[in-house]
Amino acid sequence: MTNYNDLIAVVREKPSELERWLVLADKLLEDGNAHGEAIANDYNFRKGKITGEDAKEARTFVLSQRQKVLKQYFDAGEQVPSYFMENDDLWMGAFPLKFPNGKEKLKELDGTFVTEEFPHYTLLPQTNNYASSVHQLRESCEQEKSITHPTVKINGEEFYRPFTFKENIQARVEDFYTLYDEDGEKRTLDNRLRLFNTFLDSCTGIAYKADSPNEFKLILQSLHLIGINENFNNRFIPMDYDSLHGDGVIKLNRNDGTYNRLLTQEQVLNQPAWNAAVEEDKLLLQEHTDIIFSQRKGKNMGFWLRTGVAENQLRALFVSILDDYSNAIGNYNLDNYGCFLRR
Secondary structure: OOOHHHHHHHHOOOOOHHHHHHHHHHHHHHOOOHHHHHHOOOHHHHOOOOOOHHHHHHHHHHHHHHHHHHHHHHHOOOOOOHHHHHHOHHHHOOOOOOOOOOOEEEEEEOOEEEEOOOOOOEEOOOEOOHHHHHHHHHHHHHHHOOOOOOEEEEOOEEEEOOOOHHHHHHHHHHHHOOOEOOOOOEOOHHHHOHHHOOOEOOOOEEEEOOOOOOEEEEEOOOHHHHOOOOOOOOOOEEOOHHHOOOOOEEEEEHHHOOOOOOEOHHHHHOOHHHHHHOOOOHHHHHHHHHHHHHHOOOOEOOEEOOOOOOOOEEEEOEEOOHHHOOOEEOOOOOOOOEOOEEO
């Protein structure tokens, strides 16, 4: 069987991501390795297509092949080998499928490839309600003089804002795929799952129309949530539902998807509200579901809505913890805890 250190020595000489994958696939196939067959079943068709759109195509190809491998284990009721989710840098570090802005470089750490350092995320302490968490985040960014945390202007004044729902999902995935800490020590799986083991609030709003059981709207960056008064402590923000329109406001209907129940991975990937909440970034959603469904068997990642709404209202959308199936929660009260990430 191919020694992985020897394989890395071959792979490291290849300049493009696709070339490295093709070398890896070829070597695994030589070993008769089933995983090699899984990631290289159309290897001959793609060999040599290594530039431009083909590189983008390769990411999609590799992603689908990796998913097939994981599915083989789940269908057989077997545990996914640890090197898929923890130890094998050829899968986890050298070949990230997301993060086109994270240029790859070689670090001499255990002779493995790792990606450039991703943004560092600080999880702020949980507070008693959403509003106090928003202002805690703002104060923390101002004290630390953050130049990387996002801001937004409200009535001409610039504010540090909470992450959107998509940015929370991105942070989870990026942090999970960061294999080494700032001291060059390899991170444990538990550490890489730290952002999956906490709920994460967002500034993405979810609005409900009174006496309209099926219609609702997602507001990707809700200025009402970002600019919420520090002393606000009610279940929701009363809102003129029909006034919510324009860029970043997405109208949805619960009859078009499955809500308020757990989903299979395929159902998540096709769920309208999940896709809208991650701003139609299907690759990011795939990456997130890969992680969730590798850690939890069965159904996960439901999208939960309010029912029986008697008045127009705005709430915040958050993602729940891994042990709570990593659901998208749109039915929670604003006066019941808050938790944000800071960059």
